[in-house]
Amino acid sequence: MNALLHFARHNLRRDGMIWFFGGEPLVSFDTMKYITEKAVADNLAIRFGVTTNCYLLNKDILKWMKKYGYGILCSIDGLQKTHDKYRVLPDGRGTWKVVWENIKKVKKILNPNPQLRWTFSPETIDGLTEGLKFFVKHGFTNVAIDAVYEVEWDEDSLNQLREELTKMRDFLDKCYERNIPVFSMFVRDAATAVMNNRRINWTQRCGLGQGGVGVAPDGKIYPCHRFCSSRKLVIGSVFDGFYPERIYLNEEWQKVPPYCEVPERCLSCKFKNACMGGCLAVNYDLFGDMHIVPKAMCDIKNIVVEVFKPLVVKHKDNPTFRRIFKVQVRE
Numbered sequence: 001m002n003a004l005l006h007f008a009r010h011n012l013r014r015d016g017m018i019w020f021f022g023g024e025p026l027v028s029f030d031t032m033k034y035i036t037e038k039a040v041a042d043n044l045a046i047r048f049g050v051t052t053n054c055y056l057l058n059k060d061i062l063k064w065m066k067k068y069g070y071g072i073l074c075s076i077d078g079l080q081k082t083h084d085k086y087r088v089l090p091d092g093r094g095t096w097k098v099v100w101e102n103i104k105k106v107k108k109i110l111n112p113n114p115q116l117r118w119t120f121s122p123e124t125i126d127g128l129t130e131g132l133k134f135f136v137k138h139g140f141t142n143v144a145i146d147a148v149y150e151v152e153w154d155e156d157s158l159n160q161l162r163e164e165l166t167k168m169r170d171f172l173d174k175c176y177e178r179n180i181p182v183f184s185m186f187v188r189d190a191a192t193a194v195m196n197n198r199r200i201n202w203t204q205r206c207g208l209g210q211g212g213v214g215v216a217p218d219g220k221i222y223p224c225h226r227f228c229s230s231r232k233l234v235i236g237s238v239f240d241g242f243y244p245e246r247i248y249l250n251e252e253w254q255k256v257p258p259y260c261e262v263p264e265r266c267l268s269c270k271f272k273n274a275c276m277g278g279c280l281a282v283n284y285d286l287f288g289d290m291h292i293v294p295k296a297m298c299d300i301k302n303i304v305v306e307v308f309k310p311l312v313v314k315h316k317d318n319p320t321f322r323r324i325f326k327v328q329v330r331e
Contacts, residue, residue, distance in 0.1 A: 001031060077118065198273060
């Protein structure tokens with residue numbers, strides 16, 4: 001811990017952020033507490049955050065987080081039926097009831113509208129729209145729903161997803177008509193693709209260790225938190241500082257644009273003007289190359305543009321819509 005703080009003293013900007021992730025960070029709350037309070041005492045960082053499954057949260061922890069201005073990302077798997085199928089305790093019991101009660105505590109104590117991070121797969125498509133309706137009804141309008149792209153998506157799954165997203169589009173249309181500011185990653189992506197007349201600057205998609213890094217428990221430094229899981233592409237350590245690989249990765253990334261694993265798909269891609277290459281860690285895990293984008297992502301992003309384009313065109317001048325998505329139109 002002290003080596004990490006020493007590294008932060010020499011490398012973290014004074015307005016920088018320390019964000020805890022896992023696994024589940026709250027399992028090691030004492031570590032979080034020590035690093036946070038020491039960083040504040042030594043004037044090393046002024047912002048903190050955590051990605052958590054919310055199971056171990058309680059009022060005392062949330063009040064402590066509020067004291068230090070914590071950001072929070074609440075990781076869930078949808079509503080109770082799906083969540084309890086995949087988020088279970090060692091004895092097989094589901095965690096939904098505890099997690100939902102704790103998320104409501106987050107809303108009351110720490111953040112009136114925290115981001116809920118919901119990732120789905122081909123097996124968990126059903127209920128996306130109903131889940132979103134549930135959370136919006138309870139005052140949670142920042143719901144980041146996105147797909148798992150590193151698994152197989154067959155035609156049946158893609159067609160099912162198209163149907164579900166169409167229902168979601170109709171629900172969001174009513175929200176924007178009533179100026180309810182519901183954030184959606186799908187709408188954001190479609191708006192970026194539809195409202196840009198030329199490709200956005202894909203080189204800025206990921207800093208690859210330039211703006212932020214992931215630090216593993218053993219002190220090794222990776223380009224981001226996702227690379228900490230695969231233990232690939234080490235760019236330094238808190239004991240030795242940065243390695244030359246930090247710069248090399250960025251130079252390699254900027255040589256060519258990202259492209260689909262089926263390259264000809266790029267020629268007719270509806271998402272092309274918004275494509276920044278997806279998650280570079282996913283690309284590297286799958287193909288050993290950050291530039292190669294899984295076909296599943298290309299398929300899903302094209303469906304997203306197809307389904308949500310009418311919504312974007314209808315609401316692009318709506319002040320609430322523009323405030324949520326902050327899409328910059330490039331002529």
